[in-house]
Amino acid sequence: MVESSNNPRDKKLRATGYMLKPLWVTLRTMVRVSLPGHRPRTIMYPWEKSIIPDCFRGRPGIILDKCIACQKCVKVCPTTCIKMVQIEHETLGKVKRPEVNVGRCMMCGNCAEVCPTNAMIVTPEFELASYTRDDLIYDPIKLQHPWKAGYEINYEEQLPSNMKGPAAKKGSMELKDTVCLEAKKCISCSRCEKTCPTGAVKMTDTGEVNEKTKKPIKRPVFDDTKCVSCEMCVDVCPKDCLTMKEAQ
């Protein structure tokens, strides 16, 4: 219906290409769809659910037994929606476990990715609507979710942008931040030993003796195989003598 030109694109706009072909396509579709036995593609949502892909990331969930309260998820959360709270558990006793404000959560799955023990998982739950904002704050008990293979995030390979050395699995030794001790500042308070969730820190005698108190001086020694580089010892150190050394 447009004046003819040499441009091949204009052929689409002529009467056959513009009117007759689309009319034929729509008529064919309509007849095919209207025949008995055909079901429209519409998903009747409240009654039917769409099939969720395996890599779907819904709200975070937690397995309380696995958690070591290392607070890595709290530190990594980009929207700061995770908070550590103390709970009273039947078998675990008085422990600290993360609490997630799902209303603020952006379902990035970073907490599950960073978790050293795979206690934090991503669940396929996405229907999170509630009548109040308070209902959206999931305490550790409410946050629990039965584990199923595939809920935790394990990167087999690194992203190209992060590729510095060979590919490393989560928890492997090669690419892990380690704690560095500045021995001069240390006052042997052994707080790092008490806070370490994995028992990687041990106060050991250095052989020297304090001249004033005549007691042996103790310094922390870090067991890198146990360490999950959660930085809790760094945070708790009163003299800032501990720092994280980045993985090379």
Add this chain to the structure above:
Amino acid sequence: MVETTLFSLLHGLALWIGEVAQWLIKVTGIKEIQFIGDWAVTGGPVNFLTILLVCAIFMVAALLVGITCIWQERKVLGRIMDRRGTQVGMLGLFQNFADAIKTLLKELIIPRDADKKLFMWSVTGLIGSSVLLLGLVPWSTRFFVANPELTLLIGLAVFSLAPFFIMIGGWASNNKYSMIGAMRGAAQLIAYEIPILMVVLSIIIMTGSLNFNVIVAFQQTHMWLMFPLFIGFITFFVCGIAESERVPFDLPEAEAELVEGWQTEYGSIQWGLIMMADYLRAYVVSALITVLFLGGWDGPTFLWPEVWYLIKVFFVFFIMIWVRSATVRIRTDQLLKIGWKRLLPLSVVNLGIAVVMKAMGWF
């Protein structure tokens, strides 16, 4: 035997109401107001009441058909796109009423710098002219509101009021998009008025009348005008789609270029009424095509003529939906080019064919 028309049927009802009123006044026994009861059964009030009843019943029926057109469009588009259309109520028939309630409950917003009176009155004019059109198209020889000699002329005159209201509405909104959309809409409507008039002229030449009843009677005795005037039929159909601002000629509300065209600033029930008016005009176009080309209420006698009329109207509207689903919106220059360079010559050719047929004495 006089055929029972809607008017004569309701005339009896109005007379009965008048007699009941007369009896009620007589029962009171007050001598001073007896003359009111006697007056209630005379010709004047009974006729007036009859006309009111006819208008009410016909308008409700026509508006229901308009609403059914919206429902039909949604369902058919759903089928074409392999999805479910409306689902509220039985077969999704109540979705339109739910939407009407929803638009009614919205806030009516008038722009601060708009010309408020014109802003409101243009909607009134548009919906008024559209509803007036409903009463002009008869469903059969017995179901109609008015049957003047020049129905077709009056109908087209009312139909061509739309550019005026669109222009006013777009100007009064005090918005550039609305203004440009209104100008484009007016240009489109005026460009496509002329081929419609030419085609209608050919029908007037063929049938020798402007009255729908005569036109349909002509088609009943000869043949449906669709066959001799096929070019005119196609031209009228395309122009009718453009006149009712439907895809692919929905440039006045091209949301990609002009937000929502001339109706950008209209919200709430005003928007609802404008949409309703659009669909009523589309229904009127379908009805005109039915009456002028498809033999109106002509059909085998096992169904009522009104049913035949409705079947044809819905079929024409279905084709309009089908075209809508298949085509994409065209550019302004293409639109005007098609209007002036293709459809106008085609309508002139059609007029020539009609004149030749009449002159040769074939009809």
